[in-house]
Amino acid sequence: MDVRLIEATDDPERVICLGARNDYSPGFVGDQTFEETMATVEGESLEEKKRTLIGHLLSHGHYGPFEHPHATFAIEGVSRSCMAQLTRHRHVSFDVQSMRYVSFDDVDPESVREGEMVVTPPSASDPNWVGRNQKTGAVDEETVEKRKAVFRESVTRAVEDYQELLELGMPPEDARFVLPIGTEVNIVMTLNARMLMHVADMRAAADAQWEIRELTEQVLELAEEWCPITFEYYNEKMRNRKNRLAP
Ligand SMILES: Cc1cc2nc3c(=O)[nH]c(=O)nc-3n(C[C@H](O)[C@H](O)[C@H](O)COP(=O)(O)OP(=O)(O)OC[C@H]3O[C@@H](n4cnc5c(N)ncnc54)[C@H](O)[C@@H]3O)c2cc1C
Structure with a gap:
């Protein structure tokens, strides 16, 4: 299995902050500089302000702003079984290698x-x-x-x-x-940061199958490079959260 980040929103955390600050700013974020938009957020530097705001949003469950930045991943060589699990997530866009055109x-x-x-x-x-429902240990x-x-x-x-x-x-x-069903397939998928956290809640969890867990771990590593404050926070404080929606 190989997973690459092939395209993603530039400066995703700026976009998240712009979305969130829009909700509480009397001014129009389209007319302001980013510094002006972030002026009342606690922190010495813009980086600190971003960290404060993103931490606040995630700790309060205000996930809407995380729908703005998108990332596209290319996935090579997962099974069709793993693909069936992954493609159940309805807010993710997929392209799947065809077995009609590729023989x-x-x-x-x-x-x-x-x-x-x-x-x-x-x-x-x-x-x-030892896997799920295994007859022997x-x-x-x-x-x-x-x-x-x-x-x-x-x-x-x-x-x-x-x-x-x-x-x-x-x-x-x-x-x-x-x-x-184990036949390998290549997939391109695009999802926003909120959905990425949701997929990770479901698929990096202990009850998910080993293959989709491995895939999700690789996606999370790339996500942390792309959108570092958000996914550092997710990994440290939100993984295995108890209130995730169970299947
Ligand atoms: C460990 C594990 C075992 C599983 N086993 C099975 C199985 O045996 N059989 C099986 O069929 N599936 C199984 N699934 C798949 C599971 O039931 C979900 O279909 C899949 O995880 C997609 O996640 P989701 O339901 O959160 O929906 P997503 O498509 O990821 O959507 C995200 C969220 O959007 C909301 N949403 C999306 N669409 C709707 C809608 N139409 N109506 C209302 N709310 C919506 C929900 O809040 C949902 O949680 C399993 C999943 C896991 C993680």
């Missing part, structure tokens, strides 16, 4: 056996891995080796069958029905 006809099935094209869950190779090495072999055989065969169906003239959009 995996030149993928060497042997590379699939080695772990290409289909995401391998950690439980296929880690004997100590930790298992011995021999069992996990069998798991790995069954998993590899199954996904390799699926790709071989898919390619055979393409050779038999089936369109990619129908041949794909035999591919596993």
Whole structure:
């Protein structure tokens, strides 16, 4: 999995502050300098004032201003299962690599056996891995080796069958029905800072699946570089907040 920030609102925290100060300023923020707009906010420097205001907004649950800045992420190589979870978030915009227009006809099935094209869950190779609704707890090495072999055989065969169906003239959009849900996909997604916090509430939480958690952790790291005051605050004080909306 690879996650990159490919486009984002410039100076997002200035935009958040402009939105929030608009609510309480008698003057028009469009006519004022940023310094004038922030004049009554506590702090020595503009940076401090931004920190004060953003901390105040987040601690009081005033999330509207965080809808102004947007970020676009490119995500490479997550499973279609992870994609299905991610795309449930209705305020996020997505582009998803098509299996109607992209056919995996030149993928060497042997590379699939080695772990290409289909995401391998950690439980296929880690004997100590314990996931949700697992029938057993930790298992011995021999069992996990069998798991790995069954998993590899199954996904390799699926790709071989898919390619055979393409050779038999089936369109990619129908041949794909035999591919596993672990098949990798690339996604571009755009979301605002408020939604990013909401997705993180749901998907970086302990009850989310390992893959979407890993994805969300990477998105959060990039978000902290992009919008540092907000996501530092989120990471330190809001993660695992009790009042998040449960699924
Ligand atoms: C651990 C976990 C397990 C899950 N298991 C399942 C499962 O077994 N089956 C399943 O189907 N889904 C499952 N989901 C998905 C979950 O039910 C939500 O669909 C998903 O997390 C999207 O989040 P959201 O509901 O907050 O909506 P989002 O689309 O992210 O919207 C954000 C917020 O906007 C508001 N909103 C958006 N649209 C509406 C609307 N139409 N009406 C009212 N309010 C709205 C809500 O307040 C919502 O919280 C699971 C999610 C998690 C995190």
